[in-house]
Amino acid sequence: MTALRKSRPGDVRELRKLWEIVFGPEEAFTEVFFREVYRPGSAAVAEENGVIVSAAYGVDFGTDRYIYAVGTRPDHRGRGLGKAVTLLAAGGGPAYLCPANEKLRNWYVREMGAECACRRPIFDPPGELRAISAGEYAGRRERLLAGRPHAVYTPEVLELFALYGTFYAEAGGGIRAMEGDETREALPCRFGEEPYILSLNGAPPIYWGLTLE
Numbered sequence: 001m002t003a004l005r006k007s008r009p010g011d012v013r014e015l016r017k018l019w020e021i022v023f024g025p026e027e028a029f030t031e032v033f034f035r036e037v038y039r040p041g042s043a044a045v046a047e048e049n050g051v052i053v054s055a056a057y058g059v060d061f062g063t064d065r066y067i068y069a070v071g072t073r074p075d076h077r078g079r080g081l082g083k084a085v086t087l088l089a090a091g092g093g094p095a096y097l098c099p100a101n102e103k104l105r106n107w108y109v110r111e112m113g114a115e116c117a118c119r120r121p122i123f124d125p126p127g128e129l130r131a132i133s134a135g136e137y138a139g140r141r142e143r144l145l146a147g148r149p150h151a152v153y154t155p156e157v158l159e160l161f162a163l164y165g166t167f168y169a170e171a172g173g174g175i176r177a178m179e180g181d182e183t184r185e186a187l188p189c190r191f192g193e194e195p196y197i198l199s200l201n202g203a204p205p206i207y208w209g210l211t212l213e
Helices: 012-023 027-037 081-090 102-112 134-144 155-162
Strands: 003-006 043-048 051-061 064-072 095-097 115-122 129-132 166-170 175-179 182-187 190-200
Touching: 003 081, 012 027, 012 051, 012 064, 027 155, 043 081, 051 081, 064 081, 081 095, 081 102, 081 190, 102 190, 129 134, 134 155, 134 166, 134 175, 155 166
Parallel strands: 064 095
Antiparallel strands: 003 043, 043 051, 051 064, 095 190, 115 190, 129 166, 166 175, 175 182
């Protein structure tokens, strides 16, 4: 029998095992994630015979909840467990998620009534850049987005991004978060048409640049 529940103290070993099966080994990332971001009760799990076979994480981005790393063991797929843990992680309240591709995005729209909450920005080529700290980036970002509904990045989320990315200030006053030569967020920015962040349970439209994808 499959039991659905919130995660508990002592689940980390099973959660990390599932993560590696579904997403592959990401030791540096998962070490920071489970130390700084994850808390008991923030994940929803499906368990069979003491083994966690599916999980979804509710990550706090300021006051907003982001559903992240939804994954099910390959031999347990096709039974609706991904949908079940996603809805449990959302807890019936407004939540957001960023599916990895169009196929998954369409699945969330079809199966859970998800709607587009933010479209993927179009990034102009960067100008002169100066590396800045995560704290300075967060402060500048809040000033640039003042008065606009937006996700607020916690220090823990910024620490995760800093594992593989760098924060910059542009000479003209803008900011940019980059992974190598790829821009992940730039403000101010133009917007495209491709859905990016989806909303669950009536979560309102919101600006959201960085995710944990």
